[in-house]
Each structure stands twice: as C-alpha cells, then as structure tokens.
Amino acid sequence: MNKIVEKEYFSEKVVKIVVEAPEIARSRKAGNFVILRVGEKGERFPLTIAGADPEKGTIILVVQTVGVSSSKLAALQPGDFITDLVGPLGKATHVEKKGTILAAGGGVGIAPMLPIVEAFKKAGNRVVSVIAARSRDLIILEEQIREWSDDVIVMTDDGSYGRQGLVTTGMEEVILREKVDECIVIGPAIMMKFAALLTKKYNIPTLASLNTIMVDGTGMCGACRVTVGGKTRFTCVDGPEFDAHQIDFDEMLMRLGGYRNEEKQAFDNYVHQCQCQKEKP
Numbered sequence: 001m002n003k004i005v006e007k008e009y010f011s012e013k014v015v016k017i018v019v020e021a022p023e024i025a026r027s028r029k030a031g032n033f034v035i036l037r038v039g040e041k042g043e044r045f046p047l048t049i050a051g052a053d054p055e056k057g058t059i060i061l062v063v064q065t066v067g068v069s070s071s072k073l074a075a076l077q078p079g080d081f082i083t084d085l086v087g088p089l090g091k092a093t094h095v096e097k098k099g100t101i102l103a104a105g106g107g108v109g110i111a112p113m114l115p116i117v118e119a120f121k122k123a124g125n126r127v128v129s130v131i132a133a134r135s136r137d138l139i140i141l142e143e144q145i146r147e148w149s150d151d152v153i154v155m156t157d158d159g160s161y162g163r164q165g166l167v168t169t170g171m172e173e174v175i176l177r178e179k180v181d182e183c184i185v186i187g188p189a190i191m192m193k194f195a196a197l198l199t200k201k202y203n204i205p206t207l208a209s210l211n212t213i214m215v216d217g218t219g220m221c222g223a224c225r226v227t228v229g230g231k232t233r234f235t236c237v238d239g240p241e242f243d244a245h246q247i248d249f250d251e252m253l254m255r256l257g258g259y260r261n262e263e264k265q266a267f268d269n270y271v272h273q274c275q276c277q278k279e280k281p
Contacts, residue, residue, distance in 0.1 A: 001081040001082065001083060001084075002019050002020055002021050002081060002082045002085040003019070003020045003079070003080075003081050004017055004018070004019055004020075004076055004077065004078050004079065004080050004081070004082065005018050005019070005020055005058060005078055006018035006078060007076075007077060007078050010062070010140040010141075011137045011138055011140075012137075013064055013065045013066075013074075014062065014063070014064050014065075014108060014138065014140060015062070015063050015064075015065070015073075015074045016050075016060060016061075016062050016111075016140075017060070017061045017062075017063065017073070017074075017076070018058050018059070018060055018061075019058060019059055019060075019061060019082060019085065020057060020058055021034075021057065021058065021059045021085055021087075022057030024049070024052070024059055024085070024087045024088055025052040025053060025054045025056070025057050025058055025059050026054045026057075027088055028049050028052050028059065028087065028088040029088070029092035029093070029119075030092060030093045030095060030115040030116045030118070030119040031048075031090065031091065031092045031093035031112075031115075031116060031209065031240065031241055032048070032049050032087060032088035032089060032090055032092055033046050033047060033048040033049060033087060033088070033089050033090050033112075033240060034046065034047055034049060034059070034061070034085055034086060034087030034088065034089060035047075035084075035085075035086050035087065035089060035214065035216075035217040036061075036073070036082050036083075036084060036085045036086070037082070037083045037084040037085075038069060038072040038073050038076065038082060038083055039072065039083055040083060042069060042072065042083060043068075043069050044084070044214075044215055044216070044217070045069050045070070045214065046089070046211075046214045046217065046236075047061045047062070047063060048111065048112030048209070048240070049061070049087065049088065049112075049115065050062045050111040050112055050114055050115065050141075051114060051115055052115075060111075062108055062111035062112075062140070062141075063108075064107070064108045067263050068263075086217065089217050089236060090235075090236060090237070090239060090240050091237075091238070091239065091240075091241065093116050093119060093184075093207075093241060095116075095119045095120055095123050096123055097123050097124040097125055098120075098125055098181045098182050099125060099126065099179070099181035099182075100125065100126040100127075100128065100178060100179060100180050100181050100182075101117075101120045101125045101126070101127045101128070101180075101181065101182055101183070101184065102128050102129075102130070102171060102174055102175070102180045102182070102183040102184075102204070103116065103117050103120070103127060103128070103129045103130070103149075103183070103184050103185075104129075104130045104131075104132075104167050104170075104171050104183065104184070104185045104186070104187070104195055105129070105130070105131050105132070105145075105167075105185075105186050105187055106131075106132045106133065106167050106185075106186070106187025106188055106191040106192075107132075107133050107134075107138060107187055107188060107191075108140070108187075109185075109186035109187030109188070109191075109209075109211075110131050110133075110139075110140050110141050110145065110186075110187075111140065111141060112186050112209060113129070113131075113145070113184070113186045114141055114144055114145060114148075116184060116186075116209075117129055117145060117148045117149060118148040121148040121149070121150075122148075126150050127148060127149045127150055128149065128150060128151045128152075128153075128174050128178075128180075129145050129146075129149040129151070129152045129153070130152075130153045130154075130155065130167055130170035130171050130174065131145055131152065131153075131154055131155070131167075132154070132155040132156065132157075132166065132167035132170065132187075132191075133155075133156060133157070134156065134157045134158065135156055135157065135158050135160045135161070136156055136160040136161030136162075139154060139156065139161060139162070142154065151174075153170040153173065153174065154170075155167055155169060155170045166191075166194075167185075167187070167191055167195060168194055168195055168198050171183070171195060171198055171199070172198060175198075175199075175202050175204065180202075180204050181204075181205075182204070182205050182206070182207070183195075183199050183204050183205070183206040183207070183244075184206070184207045184208075184209070184241075185199075185206060185207070185208050185209075185244060186208070186209040188211075189210075189211065189249060189252055189253050189256060190249075190253065192208045192210075192244065192247075192249065193249035193250075193253070195208075195244070196208060196244035196245055196247065196249070199244065199245070200244075200245045205243075206243070206244040206245060207241045207242065207243065207244060208241065208242060208244035208247060209239070209240045209241045210226060210235045210239055210240050210241075210242065210247070210252070211240075212224040212225075212226060212235045212252060212255070212256065213255065213256065214235065214236055216236075217236045218236065218237065219234045219236055219237040219238075222234065224236050224239075225255075226239075226242070226247060226248065226251070226252050226255075227247070227248035227251050227252075228242045228243065228246045228247050228248070229243070229246040
C-alpha cells in the first residue's frame with residue numbers, strides 16, 4: 001500500500017496527488033506510467049507519472065474524475081493509502097538532442113507532458129510547448145511547463161485565457177514560424193488524431209502518448225491493443241508512445257467507447273451510493 005502525502009485541486013474535477021513510492025521515484029523516466037487500484041475490489045487503471053522526487057521517495061499523479069475508479073482515487077485524502085501501485089511501466093520516452101521540439105498537451109495530458117518537456121530541455125533542445133483546454137480553469141501546470149520551455153502558447157476553446165482556438169491552431173503557428181524537428185502530442189484521443197494529421201501535412205516526425213483501456217499492464221490481456229502501421233501493438237509494453245502518423249486513431253476511438261454505457265451505469269450507481277451514505281443519520 002502507498003500513502004498519499006499531499007493533495008491539491010487544480011480544478012473541480014482535476015486533482016494532483018503526491019504518493020509515497022520510493023522505488024518508483026528512483027527508477028522512473030519520462031513517459032513511464034503506473035497502474036493502481038483503490039480498494040480490494042477496485043479496478044486496475046493506468047496513470048502517467050507526472051513527476052518524481054527521488055530524495056523524498058514520492059511520485060506525482062494527476063487524475064481527472066470521469067468514472068468510478070478515478071472518483072474513488074480523487075476522494076482519498078493525505079494519510080490515506082492506495083491499495084496497489086505498480087510501476088514504472090511502459091517504455092520511457094527516447095530523449096536526445098534533436099533541435100526544436102514541439103510539445104502539445106491537451107487537458108490532463110499536460111501533466112504527463114511535463115516530465116517529457118523537462119527531459120528534452122535538459123538534453124539541450126529548444127522546446128516550444130502548446131497547452132490547451134476547454135477553459136481557463138482547466139489549464140494545469142502552466143508555471144511548471146514554462147520553467148522548461150523556451151516558449152509557451154496557451155489555447156482555450158472559449159477564449160477565457162490565452163488565445164481562443166484548438167491546440168492545432170497554436171501548433172500550426174509554431175510550425176509556420178520556425179523549423180520543428182520533432183513533435184510529441186498528449187491528450188484526448190480525438191485531439192491527438194487531428195494533431196497527427198496536422199504534423200503529417202508538414203512532414204514532421206510525431207509521437208503520440210496513448211491513453212487506451214488497460215488492465216494488467218504486462219501485455220497479457222490485450223485490452224490496450226492498438227493498430228500501428230497495420231500491425232497490432234500493446235500500449236502497455238510497446239508504448240505508450242507510438243509514431244502518431246501510423247496509429248489507427250479511428251479504431252482506437254471506437255475501442256475507447258466500447259464500455260461507455262456500462263461505465264455510465266457504474267458511475268450513476270456510485271453517485272447514488274455516495275448520496276445515500278451522506279443522507280444516513
């Protein structure tokens with residue numbers, strides 16, 4: 001079991017959690033993730049490691065409450081324990097000096113983008129970051145992203161902060177003004193799809209960090225399978241990063257929605273149970 005030592009709300013539904021995990025903190029690299037479970041009957045689900053402090057033996061996780069498991073995790077308080085936490089998992093980001101890196105993060109995808117931006121900057125690259133969300137209150141970790149970026153463009157759908165428009169608008173602005181040697185995109189699948197279409201148009205090598213459905217994290221169950229370059233790959237052991245121009249995003253989007261009705265029913269039941277418990281005398 002792993003103890004939660006800090007908790008901070010970025011917004012009503014986005015929470016930063018600092019967790020004691022000494023071995024993971026010492027060995028994790030940019031791009032790695034963990035799989036965790038809340039409660040003995042809880043489901044296993046993945047979260048990318050947003051940061052780590054090897055000296056303190058802690059890692060940072062950022063969770064958005066979208067269903068039962070994420071809501072249970074977000075409800076935990078400092079001093080509470082996560083039942084199971086396994087990692088670091090997945091292949092780390094391949095980092096080297098390449099020139100100019102364009103990093104694009106959408107919503108909570110900004111959190112896993114942070115250690116990647118830091119790693120590329122430390123490797124001697126020029127890093128330009130584009131961060132985007134629906135509105136100002138959903139822009140997270142801006143200060144930390146700015147610390148490791150040569151330039152930062154903020155985009156919001158509603159124009160409440162930064163510039164109005166989608167992440168691709170900010171990306172194209174950068175591409176048109178300077179040579180970009182590599183791009184990495186992290187965020188909702190639909191956002192990564194259109195970001196990949198944009199960079200393919202300009203022939204810019206692009207990596208996408210995928211957020212597929214995942215269960216065991218060892219490549220055994222096949223739940224996280226994706227088609228990349230016409231071949232089946234497993235996000236948990238072959239990824240989470242793949243050549244964005246080779247990913248079948250339409251198939252991925254279809255698979256992500258495969259349990260939408262069941263997830264909604266489970267969440268409605270969870271909310272009902274919570275309300276009943278609050279109403280008990």
